[in-house]
Amino acid sequence: MIPEISHLLAILAAGLFLFSLLVILTSSALSSSDSIIRLSLNCFNAATIFLISAFILYVYLAVMDDFSVKYIAMHSNSDLPIFYKISSIWSSHEGSMFLWILFLSIWLWLFVNRLDPQSNLFRYVIFFSAMVLLFFLLFLLVTSSPFERILPLAPINGGDINPVLQDPALVIHPPMLYLGYVGFAVPFVYICAYLADGEFRQGWETIIQKWSLYAWAFLTLGIGLGSWWAYYELGWGGYWFWDPVENVALMPWLAATAFTHSIHASTKSGVLKSWTLFLGLSVFILSLFGAFIVRSGIIDSVHSFANDPQRGLTLLLITGVIALISFGLFSFRSTKIVNSRLVVSGSKESFLSLNNILMITSIFSVFLGVIYPLITQYFYSTKVSIGPPYYNTIFAPLIFIAACFIALSVESKWQRKWKLTETLSKLGIPILISCFLTFIVQSFHQYSVSLIQMIGLFSGTFIISIYAFKLLMNLVNREFINWSSAVSHLGFGLLLFSIAVNSIFSYEKNLKLNVNEEYISEELEISFDDLSLQDESNHQRIIAQINMKIHDKVISFSPEKRKYFTRGQVTSETDIEATFLRDIYINIGEQLDDGSWTFRVQFNYLIKWIWFSVLLMILGILIRSRAIV
Amino acid sequence: MKSKIRYIFLLVPISIIVFFAYVISQSQNEASQPLNLELPEFQLQTLDDKTLSEKDISSGTYLINVWASWCITCRVEHPFLIDLKDKGVPIIGLNYKDDKDDAINWLKNFKSPYEISIHDFYGTLALDLGVTGAPETYLLKDGIIVRRHIGELNIEKWRQDFAEFF
Numbered sequence: 001m002i003p004e005i006s007h008l009l010a011i012l013a014a015g016l017f018l019f020s021l022l023v024i025l026t027s028s029a030l031s032s033s034d035s036i037i038r039l040s041l042n043c044f045n046a047a048t049i050f051l052i053s054a055f056i057l058y059v060y061l062a063v064m065d066d067f068s069v070k071y072i073a074m075h076s077n078s079d080l081p082i083f084y085k086i087s088s089i090w091s092s093h094e095g096s097m098f099l100w101i102l103f104l105s106i107w108l109w110l111f112v113n114r115l116d117p118q119s120n121l122f123r124y125v126i127f128f129s130a131m132v133l134l135f136f137l138l139f140l141l142v143t144s145s146p147f148e149r150i151l152p153l154a155p156i157n158g159g160d161i162n163p164v165l166q167d168p169a170l171v172i173h174p175p176m177l178y179l180g181y182v183g184f185a186v187p188f189v190y191i192c193a194y195l196a197d198g199e200f201r202q203g204w205e206t207i208i209q210k211w212s213l214y215a216w217a218f219l220t221l222g223i224g225l226g227s228w229w230a231y232y233e234l235g236w237g238g239y240w241f242w243d244p245v246e247n248v249a250l251m252p253w254l255a256a257t258a259f260t261h262s263i264h265a266s267t268k269s270g271v272l273k274s275w276t277l278f279l280g281l282s283v284f285i286l287s288l289f290g291a292f293i294v295r296s297g298i299i300d301s302v303h304s305f306a307n308d309p310q311r312g313l314t315l316l317l318i319t320g321v322i323a324l325i326s327f328g329l330f331s332f333r334s335t336k337i338v339n340s341r342l343v344v345s346g347s348k349e350s351f352l353s354l355n356n357i358l359m360i361t362s363i364f365s366v367f368l369g370v371i372y373p374l375i376t377q378y379f380y381s382t383k384v385s386i387g388p389p390y391y392n393t394i395f396a397p398l399i400f401i402a403a404c405f406i407a408l409s410v411e412s413k414w415q416r417k418w419k420l421t422e423t424l425s426k427l428g429i430p431i432l433i434s435c436f437l438t439f440i441v442q443s444f445h446q447y448s449v450s451l452i453q454m455i456g457l458f459s460g461t462f463i464i465s466i467y468a469f470k471l472l473m474n475l476v477n478r479e480f481i482n483w484s485s486a487v488s489h490l491g492f493g494l495l496l497f498s499i500a501v502n503s504i505f506s507y508e509k510n511l512k513l514n515v516n517e518e519y520i521s522e523e524l525e526i527s528f529d530d531l532s533l534q535d536e537s538n539h540q541r542i543i544a545q546i547n548m549k550i551h552d553k554v555i556s557f558s559p560e561k562r563k564y565f566t567r568g569q570v571t572s573e574t575d576i577e578a579t580f581l582r583d584i585y586i587n588i589g590e591q592l593d594d595g596s597w598t599f600r601v602q603f604n605y606l607i608k609w610i611w612f613s614v615l616l617m618i619l620g621i622l623i624r625s626r627a628i629v
Numbered sequence: 630m631k632s633k634i635r636y637i638f639l640l641v642p643i644s645i646i647v648f649f650a651y652v653i654s655q656s657q658n659e660a661s662q663p664l665n666l667e668l669p670e671f672q673l674q675t676l677d678d679k680t681l682s683e684k685d686i687s688s689g690t691y692l693i694n695v696w697a698s699w700c701i702t703c704r705v706e707h708p709f710l711i712d713l714k715d716k717g718v719p720i721i722g723l724n725y726k727d728d729k730d731d732a733i734n735w736l737k738n739f740k741s742p743y744e745i746s747i748h749d750f751y752g753t754l755a756l757d758l759g760v761t762g763a764p765e766t767y768l769l770k771d772g773i774i775v776r777r778h779i780g781e782l783n784i785e786k787w788r789q790d791f792a793e794f795f
Binding site (some may be wrong): 278285292296298312313316319320323324327328330331332334335371374378387510570589590591592593598 | 635636637638639642643646648649650651652653654655699708711712738739740
């Protein structure tokens with residue numbers, strides 16, 4: 001009974017969104033009437049409440065192990081702890097979409113109710129919000145319903161959650177990421193409304209700025225958590241793989257970063273308005289595009305947990321319609337947008353506009369990397385794999401230019417030409433420090449350091465030292481400092497610095513050892529002491545005991561493999577010895593025919609700093625959002 | 630903005646949509662399941678420098694798994710293939726457009742699930758088979774290909790389409 005109620009509530013929500021949409025359409029034909037807009041808003045609110053109730057009931061079903069619901073039966077299990085039962089909802093396609101739509105409706109609901117119903121944009125905001133929600137809710141109900149049941153004979157137990165996903169990070173990584181993706185629906189619907197209205201009043205940027213910053217924070221946190229999960233838990237041995245699914249998350253992130261910068265310039269000095277509008281639309285469209293790539297499974301990816309080309313086509317259609325409506329509005333209406341001022345060359349705005357161009361370039365480069373394998377596959381029938389070499393080469397010069405722009409724009413002023421000598425005199429010390437450090441690393445490192453790594457190291461150090469210098473001046477001379485900008489850019493500099501140091505100094509060893517065998521080299525000794533088997537409720541554990549002697553210190557490791565009974569899947573649990581500067585990371589591989597086991601031992605430098613720097617960037621943005629009323 | 634430039638904002642999304650619609654329609658055409666095709670003739674070197682031709686595997690039931698060291702999904706698929714091998718399913722690897730040393734190293738590092746692995750550097754056999762990429766799995770029964778699966782083979786696909794033959 002409860003599954004039907006939940007299903008019915010979701011259907012009713014779709015009906016109410018449709019009704020709200022139709023009411024708005026009649027209201028524009030009848031010339032604005034307050035009571036009609038009220039009615040539409042009430043429908044919208046009711047629809048959201050229905051959708052939230054439907055989801056709460058669904059969570060209840062998952063917690064109570066109702067295996068008559070097909071989706072729950074396939075992805076949950078009565079042995080699971082309660083937080084896995086709940087998070088099993090988003091462990092595959094249907095439930096993920098459900099959660100995604102729930103978040104979409106909550107964001108838009110909060111936004112719509114904060115707006116002034118008297119404002120002339122209001123009806124357009126409701127219209128576009130209801131339209132987007134209706135599209136996706138219909139997609140959920142028609143092509144990927146999580147409400148299907150197995151009747152009359154429900155299975156006694158469920159098929160279990162995908163073991164790869166059986167990790168605490170599953171509870172938090174997808175929700176954060178989705179909150180980020182759909183959070184950009186707020187600026188999206190508002191910009192659509194603004195363009196459709198066509199009166200182009202001033203001050204629209206401030207209404208959506210705070211929302212965009214929050215969405216940016218969620219998106220960044222979501223991506224950061226995914227990277228952390230891949231490294232610590234999934235045993236992939238790295239933090240970023242340039243996998244298609246990561247790339248389609250990176251594209252909206254780059255667009256969102258450009259957007260938050262551009263909207264800042266628009267609010268501060270009334271320039272770059274078309275840019276801001278365009279970027280605001282692009283972030284959400286790129287998020288939808290990402291959802292399409294992930295769900296359709298047309299690109300091979302390690303993230304392909306749930307895909308189906310048929311659904312892909314429907315998603316493509318929805319994304320296409322939304323993109324054409326919004327970009328169509330943009331291309332026909334934005335000709336009338338007038339910036340209140342012109343950009344003065346050498347001013348802060350000029351660097352922000354260059355930043356926009358830079359970001360668009362990087363988005364396009366990533367996009368090309370994502371679709372190039374498809375182009376060769378379908379038009380030339382050859383398979384190519386585009387990996388880290390392409391992206392590293394593309395990003396190195398872009399990062400270098402970005403670092404230079406950051407440096408110049410820090411010292412520049414709004415609306416004023418820069419004073420070249422003054423700027424350069426302030427940049428002298430940071431340039432010297434970063435050149436010196438890069439030179440030291442380059443000449444004393446035992447292996448050769450590539451140009452790309454040097455660029456990364458230089459850019460990171462450069463940005464860090466600029467802001468460190470700024471902070472110092474603030475402490476000593478009480479000079480003005482923009483805290484949010486300083487903190488988030490310090491985070492960005494630290495990110496580049498830690499990535500560069502990580503790629504220069506980290507190394508790995510692949511070993512083949514029998515039990516009681518030792519590996520001895522100049523710098524370390526590794527002994528494989530024991531191998532034990534242990535049976536757990538739903539899996540078998542194979543645990544290796546490894547002792548490592550490094551710099552006269554003995555560290556013991558116990559990496560393990562887990563074999564899950566229900567699906568026969570094997571996962572690998574790494575063991576990590578983490579210190580401030582370095583992680584030692586051991587991963588157990590396969591048993592070879594001669595009885596020996598393979599091990600992957602990695603020495604990863606500054607890897608924790610990468611996540612710390614992501615948190616710094618988010619902190620900077622949160623400081624900024626507090627300053628906006 | 631100049632009036633002609635603005636059409637770019639429509640043309641770019643349209644061309645992207647058309648491109649992906651084409652890609653999806655192609656990938657759907659190829660996803661056909663039950664087959665009845667004869668194994669094409671071939672004579673290729675294996676990774677351990679033997680020669681293999683279609684006559685060597687013309688009787689019995691085999692899986693032919695297309696893989697490459699550059700293929701990430703093959704790594705995800707790998708533990709399941711090892712499982713199949715342990716259950717006694719004979720798997721023939723078709724190493725597709727791969728550097729030979731990389732391929733041999735990959736098998737060393739991850740353990741080989743294959744009885745033997747054909748080194749199809751130029752993709753000639755793969756072309757005859759209609760391979761679209763890695764991983765891909767074919768089921769060969771007495772010289773006839775009866776099943777084909779594009780993408781990662783997992784327990785669900787296995788039970789659905791392949792298990793009945795073993």
